Amino acid sequence: MPEEGHPEIMKTNAIGRVYTVHPNNAECFYLRMLLHEIRGPTNFTDLRTIDGYICHTYREACQRLGLLENDNHWELTLQEATLTASAEQIRELFAIILTTCNPSNPKQLWDSFKRNMSDDILYQIRQANPELTIEFNDDIFNETLIRLEDKCLAINNQTLVEIGMPAPQRNTFSVLNYEITKEKSYNVNELLEYIAHNKPLLNDNQKKIYNVIMNRINNNTGGIIYLDAPGGTGKTFLINLILAEIRAEKHIALALASSGIAATLMEGGRTAHSALQLPLNIAEQQFPVCKISGTSGRGQLLKHAKIIFWDECTMAHKKSLEAMDRTLQELRKNSEIMGGALLILSGDFRQTLPVIPKSTPADEINACLKVTSLAKSTNTAINKNMRVELSKMKQQHIFKKYFYK
Numbered sequence: 001m002p003e004e005g006h007p008e009i010m011k012t013n014a015i016g017r018v019y020t021v022h023p024n025n026a027e028c029f030y031l032r033m034l035l036h037e038i039r040g041p042t043n044f045t046d047l048r049t050i051d052g053y054i055c056h057t058y059r060e061a062c063q064r065l066g067l068l069e070n071d072n073h074w075e076l077t078l079q080e081a082t083l084t085a086s087a088e089q090i091r092e093l094f095a096i097i098l099t100t101c102n103p104s105n106p107k108q109l110w111d112s113f114k115r116n117m118s119d120d121i122l123y124q125i126r127q128a129n130p131e132l133t134i135e136f137n138d139d140i141f142n143e144t145l146i147r148l149e150d151k152c153l154a155i156n157n158q159t160l161v162e163i164g165m166p167a168p169q170r171n172t173f174s175v176l177n178y179e180i181t182k183e184k185s186y187n188v189n190e191l192l193e194y195i196a197h198n199k200p201l202l203n204d205n206q207k208k209i210y211n212v213i214m215n216r217i218n219n220n221t222g223g224i225i226y227l228d229a230p231g232g233t234g235k236t237f238l239i240n241l242i243l244a245e246i247r248a249e250k251h252i253a254l255a256l257a258s259s260g261i262a263a264t265l266m267e268g269g270r271t272a273h274s275a276l277q278l279p280l281n282i283a284e285q286q287f288p289v290c291k292i293s294g295t296s297g298r299g300q301l302l303k304h305a306k307i308i309f310w311d312e313c314t315m316a317h318k319k320s321l322e323a324m325d326r327t328l329q330e331l332r333k334n335s336e337i338m339g340g341a342l343l344i345l346s347g348d349f350r351q352t353l354p355v356i357p358k359s360t361p362a363d364e365i366n367a368c369l370k371v372t373s374l375a376k377s378t379n380t381a382i383n384k385n386m387r388v389e390l391s392k393m394k395q396q397h398i399f400k401k402y403f404y405k
């Protein structure tokens with residue numbers, strides 16, 4: 001029989017199907033669990049009401065009903081870790097437990113072990129302020145929660161609240177400290193040594209591009225420069241040199257790449273998807289933006305970056321670049337292209353284009369960076385294949401050694 005006013009919905013006494021929910025989708029998972037336990041609820045609050053008490057979350061209701069596993073083994077695991085592991089290692093372990101093992105009462109585990117997880121932070125603060133008597137306090141625990149949340153975000157892209165933990169107070173100051181300190185903590189002496197060794201090696205072509213980019217940085221001119229560089233022409237070599245130059249000045253330079261392998265070749269490189277928090281279904285969205293807030297660590301990095309490199313950009317969907325443009329304009333409060341930041345796109349359009357499942361070549365070309373209006377960039381190219389040049393030199397050397405003795 002159809003439901004009144006909704007002819008498309010059929011009315012019946014039997015529940016046909018309750019969708020499966022992954023435990024990572026925590027509150028939905030616990031709601032589903034309660035739906036199987038509580039008889040005749042008439043609203044969502046009914047589901048959370050246990051013995052007349054309205055629980056704040058569905059997880060809490062499940063706990064009160066004794067539906068969740070005992071966390072004893074996680075207590076023992078952490079207890080054992082406290083005997084030998086450092087605070088950083090215990091945080092790492094706790095982050096893994098939180099994100100992959102779904103403990104039933106994470107808050108209780110936190111309360112039991114928060115001191116062990118905050119030891120190093122207390123020590124650092126005491127070292128920095130030897131004249132003060134500092135003990136564990138809420139600020140220290142908050143800093144621990146921030147570091148813990150960063151780990152959870154890196155492992156599973158979940159915030160602590162989503163896992164059922166207390167939310168850290170992320171004021172700009174502490175976030176700035178963590179992300180920006182990380183970017184500014186390069187060893188300047190090592191960087192200067194690297195520059196002194198590699199800068200004289202630049203070939204004419206690389207030197208020309210190096211000068212173009214450094215001029216833009218020195219004049220604070222933003223925009224997009226496209227660096228057309230077939231494999232082996234020394235693009236990574238050039239990028240690493242410029243990254244070192246900027247970082248040696250204690251400025252922020254970001255190195256992004258479309259693939260993990262390319263990211264590992266650049267010093268401090270990360271994948272564009274992770275650094276920009278690009279949506280996974282970017283192709284389906286009309287006006288996508290990066291999921292980065294202005295006060296977050298990543299937001300601050302993008303706001304203050306002197307230069308951003310994006311290697312293997314030819315594999316990126318054009319909407320990724322458009323999302324980055326919108327986000328940078330918003331973060332930097334600047335309506336110029338890329339919010340006035342200097343973006344260097346490098347890659348080779350003769351290699352892989354964006355991969356679109358079940359697509360035709362036309363779809364791939366349509367998703368390509370060249371099709372977006374942002375493609376009106378300054379074009380530069382390097383074409384001398386240094387990999388071949390170097391191997392030629394090596395062969396010449398062997399040849400000389402054995403045949404001209």
Ligand SMILES: Nc1ncnc2c1ncn2[C@@H]1O[C@H](COP(=O)(O)OP(=O)(O)OP(=O)(O)O)[C@@H](O)[C@H]1O
Nearest residue numbers: 201202203229230231232233234235236237386387
């Ligand atoms: N000017 C240079 N002097 C000496 N060695 C160089 C120079 N430029 C590049 N090389 C060396 O040439 C090799 C290839 O360079 P690199 O890896 O930077 O090229 P690439 O364009 O990034 O290549 P791919 O796209 O295949 O990753 C590396 O071993 C690098 O150290």
